[in-house]
Amino acid sequence: MSTQTQAPTPTGPPSGGASDKLDKGVIAVAGVVVLGAIMSILDITVVTVAMQTFMAEFDATPAQVAWTMTGYTLALAAVIPLTGWAADRFGTKRLYLLAILLFAAGSALCALATTLPMLVGFRVVQGLGGGMLMPLGMTILTRAAGPERVGRVMAIMGIPMLLGPIFGPILGGWLIDSASWHWIFLINVPIGVAAITYAAIVLPKDHVEPSESFDWLGMVLLSPGLALFLYGVSTIPETGTLLAAKVLVPAAIGTVLIIAFVPWALNRRNLHPLVDLRLFQNRNMTIAVVAMSLFAISFFGAGLLFPQYFQLVRGEDAMNAGLLLAPQGLGAMITMPIAGVLADRMGPGKIVMTSIVVITVGMAMFATLTDTTSYAFLLTSLFVMGLGMGGTMMPIMSAALATLRDHTIARGSTLMNMIQQVAASIGTAVFTVLLTNGLEDATPTPAGMADAFGDVFVVATVLVALVLVPAFFLPRRRIEHQVDPAVLVGH
Known part of the structure; x- marks a missing residue:
């Protein structure tokens, strides 16, 4: 095993003073990355409102139509581990251009699909491009700005991640109503x-x-392992149980493959593993991964409950449900740039802990809902959660990436995106099953359904609060930007 003795010079400016501000060049690069992220994230949420349309168009069942989402997610999971190596091998610019091209070409092909299998196949092409966009975007931005300003550039990267789930259903509903699903x-x-x-x-x-x-x-080992594991997990809502063979068999095979990858990735003879697990020798990276995992499971899993409550209990359509979620995005837009600056200046620990407390308060407000809870109360709680969200996810990302350099940035952003994708899928499956079981046991009235939602939001509140444990160990002072030799082992 070789050890790199000298770190490459970071592309960002030295810390201190006015140099900490984002210059025009970095802002221009950020514009490219945000545009790509908007394409990827909006597409995921836009398609969610087209499920009923696809069922009618292709005379398909809900389980068959769900493959338009599952196929995209599995392609995403399979390609993310390859992104770090490909970025080192071909360069981030070339790979980013290829990712956008794949995504746009897959989109055009989806619009031309005449059967459901064709649509699913073309969604896989989209997913191969979309899976590379986020980790590549983080790598490009972090390299352009330098580690001293990683909090601010991560805040920029978080804008489409927050606004996509809000405006996606609105845009999708409008396009389907005014034109067609194509x-x-x-x-x-x-x-x-x-x-x-x-x-x-x-x-x-x-x-x-x-x-x-x-x-x-x-x-x-890893790419099929992730795809099989996520396929099993994504099948849980369809079967309603963890014990179904359709869930257990692929999830078990995927888990075995992932576990087998671990000793191989850490083997001294494997100088360049597909996903660099040696990065976990970096304390900040390890803590950030734990915090991101818990946060993604709880927050993104619970995120699917909000529009469903408005639609099932309050009778809103998809577009209005999306509009009612807007306060969450507005709250995040207020705090995200502030949190990015503060995370760079004083470390992400205090910012994340404060923000998790704020999210917990907002989620606890939703745990008290009924079928007649005033919209003012619900919108206020969404706004409060948005304020907390703006100071959580991107500061966690910046804590993970701020001490990395050069090609370790690409590997680190790949690792974080992979963990986030897996955790979000687990959260979505868990909360879907909890809600489904709760609604089955509830009386088929708005009041009964509202009680079922309230019970699930109690679970969400507890899980969000648990993020405080790893957040307590995140850096609480400005991160020193010398190279951590541990992250360079094996390179």
């Missing part, structure tokens, strides 16, 4: 053309060093 995919084509043009002009030229060897065994 346009929820066609809209990505002009955005993709603009993003490719913008990225080609703005992103700096790649300087690729001699290629690392590709970890073929790691790919055979």
Whole structure:
């Protein structure tokens, strides 16, 4: 095993004074990354409102139509582990352009689909591009700004991640009502053309060093392992139980493959593992991964409950349900840039802990809901949760990436995105099953259904509060930006 003795010079400016501000070049790069992230995240949420339309269009069952979401998610999970190596091998700019091209081409093909299997297949093409956009975007932004300003650039990256779930259903409902379902995919084509043009002009030229060897065994173990595990997990809501063979068999095989990957990734002979688990020797990275996992399970899992409450209990349509979630996005927009600056200046620990307390308060307000709870109360609680959300996810990301350098940034952002994707899928499955079982036991009245939602929100409140445990160990002072030798082992 070799040890890198000297870290490459970071691309960002030195810390201190006015140099901490984001210059025009960084802002231009941020615009490219945000545009790509908007394409990927909006598409996930836009498609959610088209499920009923797909069932009617293709004469399909809900389980069959669900593959339009599952296929995208599995492609996402399979390609994320490859992103770190591919970024080192081909360069972030080339790979980012390829990811946008794949996504836009997949979108155009989806719009041309005439059967459900065709649509699912083309969604997989979309997922291969979309899976690379987020980790690549984080890598590009972190390298451009330098570690001293990683909190601020992560705050920029968080904007589409927060607004996508809010405006996606609104946009999707409008496009389907005013045009046709084809346009929820066609809209990505002009955005993709603009993003490719913008990225080609703005992103700096790649300087690729001699290629690392590709970890073929790691790919055979991890990518299918993640896809099988997430397939099993995503099937839980359909079966309603963990014990169904359709859940257990793929999840078990996937788990075995993932477990087998761990000793191989840590093997001294494997100098360049597909996903660098040696990064866990970095204390900040390990704590951030634990915090992100708990947060993604609780917050993203509970996130599907809000629109369903408005639709099932209060009788709102998809577009109005999306509009009612807008206060959450507004709250996050207020605190996110502030949290990014404060995380850079005083460390992310205090920011994340305070924000988790705020989210817990907002979630606890939802745990008291009934079928007649005033909209003012519900919108206020969503706004409060948004305020907390703006100071949570991106500061956790910045804590993970701030001490990394050069190619370890690509590997670190790949690892964080993979963990977030798996945790969010687990959270979605868990809360879907909890809600489904609760509604089955409830009286089929608005009051009975509201009680079932309230019970699930109690669980969500407890899980969000548990994020305080790892958050307590996040750095509570400005992170010193020297290289941590532990993260360089094996490179």
